[in-house]
Amino acid sequence: MARPVGSITRGTTAHNRLRRADRWIAAVHGRLLRAAARPLVVDLGYGASHVTTLELFTRLRRVAPDVEVVGVEIDPARVAAARPYERAGLSFVLGGFELPVARPPVLVRAFNVLRQYGEAEAWHYWEVLRTGLAPGGVLVEGTCSEVGHRAVWVGLDTEGPRTLTFSARFDAFERPSDLADRLPKTLIHRNVPGERIHAFLRDWDHAWAVSAPYGSHGARQRWLAAAETLAASWPVARRPPLGGRARWRLGELTVPWQAVAPPHPAGSPAR
């Protein structure tokens, strides 16, 4: 077998850490998984324990009973540790960005993996991963805090990045820009004045500040009001499955990638 593509990095993980992203995947991509003939999902870089892969499997089986999940990990010791937890529809294999699976996956979740690579590498591996997807497939690539109370992820299809989603527990931040520390590698170094992601977070903080009176009814009401305010000046997703009050009330907010994308991604030619 050829050497897996990538490098072994820290294996930090935690029970329920990816709950917010899994909930979004089930709501937004459940239909995609149900429509596929033999839906294969890859959890890339599951870390020192199999636990978040098992959680993904359990959550996706509720919305797509035929789904198969393969955990792919580049550290052989972590694969050996996960293997005893295999069951029908859930397996663990040694591999990297080349995704050594039987057929192209309809969905790849890669959480807290690319942040440990360089910015240009992150763009490159996005391309590698999305070109390995089944037709109509999606990549969900993101980062979260240790216990998962703050998370940010990008949704990509076979053509490129499409959406950026923020998700937070209401007691896990003071202002929306606190989520900036969880931006994906392709954006985190762009959170500086003059870049769109910086302007977006500044305007969201402003919307949050002017929505302060709603806080007397709780942080959820304040989040909803701030989302409405922000949607007046940014193309915030306002309709299901990506947006609207049903998503916002979970502490979620999605924008089209293009609204916040850096104009000249690192490692790619200027466009």
Ligand SMILES: C[S@@+](CC[C@H](N)C(=O)[O-])C[C@H]1O[C@@H](n2cnc3c(N)ncnc32)[C@H](O)[C@@H]1O
């Ligand atoms: C910080 S852990 C994340 C674990 C889990 N996804 C989570 O979010 O809790 C990152 C894991 O990704 C693995 N990894 C890094 N690059 C990889 C690659 N190219 N292919 C597969 N696994 C990789 C590392 O070995 C490490 O175990």
